[in-house]
Amino acid sequence: MTLQKSKSIDTICKYCINRYQILNSAPILxxxxxxLGRKLQMDIPAVRGILYVEMNGYKRxxxxxxxxxxxxxxxxxxYQYALINKSIEYLFPLYVVGIAPSHIDYSINNEIKYECQFKFxxxxxxxILKDIKYSKDIEIERFTLLEDSKKETLIF
Structure with a gap:
């Protein structure tokens, strides 16, 4: 992943986390x-899969x-899993771009075809891309379920 494209994807993720509710929004996000990637000539397919989180010697x-x-x-x-699993919230990063932390693993089951996605x-x-362009350094930090519920929802 080139540095410029990595920064673009990183900024898109930060923007989404800052602006939109993430709880139960994984498919639409x-x-x-x-x-957004398509508009930037980047192929960033949406996929369904399994997220594995290692904790105390076993994987959830x-x-x-x-x-x-x-x-x-x-x-x-x-981070939605941190919001609903308060006792292990420290295991979940705010987002992942590139290599996941060592205690987190992903398994891909299938691609979510464009025809089956919500169309924006x-x-x-x-x-959104214009907002992102003018939002240089988006700062994000951990937040609560209540703070997440006050954000804009993508389902309207």
Whole structure:
């Protein structure tokens, strides 16, 4: 992954986490990232799979949707599991771009075809990319379920 493309994907993930609810939004967020990537001439397909989190010698499994770019994981919604699993929230990063932490593993089951995804209007995608372009250093930090619920929802 080139540095410029990595920074673009990183900024898109930070923007999504800052702006949109992430709890129960993995499929729609992965569709949004895929469609934003298409506008930037980057293939970042949305996929369904299993998220494995190692804890105390065993692995917990979560059905999950995320993206992949050149074999690297792009996961903007992993933090939703921290919101619903307070006792192990420290195990979940805010997002993953590239290599996941050593205690987290992903398994891809299948791609979510574009025809089966929620379609965002081209004007909406362009607006997001314009916002991202003018948002230089997006700072994110851990947040609560209540703070997440106050964010904009992608389902309207």
């Amino acid at each position: 992965s569709s949004l990232i895929y469609q 499994q979560y059905a999950h949707c995320f993206n992949v770019y050149n074999g690297q994981i792009v996961d903007s919604s992993i 209007k081209d004007e909406y995608l362009s607006k």
